[in-house]
Amino acid sequence: MHFMTALEIIISASLLSAAPLIFTALGGVFSERSGVVNIGLEGLMIMGAFISIVFNLTFSHALGAWTPWIAVVVAMLVGGLFALIHAAASISFRADQTVSGVAINFLALGVAMFLIKNIYGKGQTNTISEYFQQVDVPGLSHIPGIGKLFFQGITYPSYIAILIAILVWFILYKTPFGLRLRSVGEHPMAADTMGINVVKMRYFAVFLSGVFGGIGGAVYAQSITLNFSSSTISGQGYMALAAMIFGKWNPLGAMGAALFFGFAQSLSIVGNSIPYLKEIPSVYLLIAPYVLTILALAGFIGRAEAPKADGVPYIKGER
């Protein structure tokens, strides 16, 4: 196989698997930057995937090609609302945030599968007919050289994910809102003294993490699996969490890490059809994202420091 063709396949497959990770990791950045640990990303993705597939199957006749996009909007809303359970438990009820996140993951899978069986009477939905297709971007795909590599056979959500990551970076680091959100996660008491409503800020950040997790799940289900069952989201949320940490709680870093994980994932899938890679046992590529995250945390690839007040409930008046 020609080298360029191999590269085209790898890039398009990487971007396909990276998009949901980018969205979900951005959700994690919002939540953890405000000081709420969010292990529940997996559950938020499950909710997003579930509702988008149900919506898609129900309304695809009426909405046609717009269905997947509107399903993403619905998933944003449902993901956000679902995340409020995590917010209530960990912010108002002072539950251990990691435990609450684990409970969210259980709850999401339980609720989703219960409703799937209730609605469809079986453990797996039908395959959707309207989904995010891999397209050639008009105009851009004809640029010699890079056109074929970056603008052919790629879904639109992949581009949007990258643009949104830049936007989130801008919001977090260049706007007053972003400064307030980060201050709540670093030193909530100081933020409170300056008149920032810590509780409201954290609720909103967790809501946003649900919105983004919802998008991530919806994009994953509507571009990769195309149906919903109990194994649709199996670890993507945890991988997004890894991307967020690998990216040092920074939106652009998280995006870079998600792209890299997407790359590793795609290599393990398409590697069989590419010379040289065939010789490497796929297990190395499968475990690469996780090993790298551990190495990153251990400081071999620059130290990853969490926001100071990450995981600490804020109790007014307590020193």
Next chain:
Amino acid sequence: MSNRTLNLLIPVVSVILGLLAGALIMLVSGYNPVDGYIALWNGAFGQAFYVGETLRLATPYIFAGLAIAFAFRTGLFNIGAEGQLIVGWIAAVWVGVAFDLPKVIHLPLAILAACCAGAFWGFIPGLLKARLRVHEVIVTIMMNYIALHTSNYLIRNVLSKQQDTTPHIHHSASLSSPFFQKITDFSTLHNGIYLALVAVVVMWFIIEKTTLGFELKSVGFNQSASEYAGMSVNRSIILSMVISGAFAGLGGAMEGLGNYGFAFLQSNFSGIGFDGIAVALLGGNTAPGVLIAAVLFGALKVGSLNMPVDANVPNELVNIVIALIILFVASGYIIKWSLARLKREAK
């Protein structure tokens, strides 16, 4: 109300609230909650066979619960019980398949292998936490996936020749019990339950009766104070994770040597390690509590399989109930607050 009563009351109230919420969900989605719960009860305890199945599932739950509870006492959250369980499973099956020895040597050897594999899988996050202050939650999650993919690779390429399952373990390494099979109508209950009970006592003894346990608990309460009192915090952290991993690894041996007798390719986690988190939390991170909680969750999970059959209720309802129980236990603050309020109003 004393703290002791409160600590007992919160799990009980949480379970009741969880079951009530489950009933409400059944009612709203058009099922009969009474039928649903009767089916659940019958599916868990209705016949000798079901009792056997409940206890069989409780066996690995006890180990996973002990693993997580043990680490919790040192202030560590071991989400990696799942991965430690998988490596223990593989190690036990490996020894069970590869050797042909008399039972008195073979079975303990296979169990020991699982124990060591799990301990090693817990040692890595323990070491990283102790030496480099890397958060154990993230490392153990990552270790879970490494365990999953590596074990799948080993099953396919080392333990079998491109098959989906390993060969069956030799009978000399098996935990299966003709006695239990006879009294429980051929359920899969096996001798591992004895080992689980021993493990409960061992954990209770280490935590409550030894200097080591005192040090581990002390580190869990306050690291700086423990350091100042002359305890080695780093050693405690590593040791706690190693023992925790060993418990989880033994849970894997229960599946490998008792329940299945082989290992197979898994596309996703068994969930036992994650359910162990629920078991540990509900059990208040104490050994006797874990035992009770493990039997309760074993009953819920096994009983749920009867719900679609007898009452037409999807068995996933039980997963919702379990998730809600964890949420309620974790939100103990609000339960304490409401109880205190109720009491004040009663006065």
